[in-house]
Amino acid sequence: MAAECENEDRGVLCGVQALGRCPNPECHVQGGAAFCSSHVERRHGRRRDWCLRCSRAADRWLLEIEEAKDRARDRIRALAHALVAAGAGPDEQYFHATTTELIGFLKFFGVWKYRTRDNPDGHRYGWYIGTYDWYLEEPIRDARFDSGGISQHITFYHTFVTQGGDIAPQGGRRGRLAGLDLYDRSLTTRTRDFLDTGAAEMSRLAQARGVEIE
């Protein structure tokens, strides 16, 4: 049974002999549009080829997510700058800096003695935007094998927008929000939703301090 291509060019049905059917359950043709060799998009990483129309719609959808993420990031940065300019923070400490200095050798115990002091220049401040789960990168050492590595586990952390408009966890350690990829182009709606939440939280915070941007 030779089906004919059910894709259209400027409203005209293609009609060329089809090679396959679109597997997208949301295809504009129920059961999947038949497609010819020029109305299919072959993709690496996607298990099966979609008809051109579905493929273009998927591209548009992904592009919209990326645009929404960019808008939210820009808004967070703009609000951070406006707040700084208005002298409205950042005023919540998310990182408390200390320095450790050697003060001497304890002969009796045979150990070096250190003293830890606050280092106010190194403290970091932000605006609190909520608590989220993070993968923090923590160096670990295994004394038995004299080896080390990076531990990653999910932990809820107070989360802040920094003076420069970045997102940072309490403690200022390196890490990333679990399941999200804030700084790379990744195609997740979760990242968009998080950034939208962050932008809304910053807007609310700015408004409460009498700072408005467009």
Ligand SMILES: [Zn+2]
């Ligand atoms: Zn389709």
Ligand SMILES: [Zn+2]
């Ligand atoms: Zn066709």
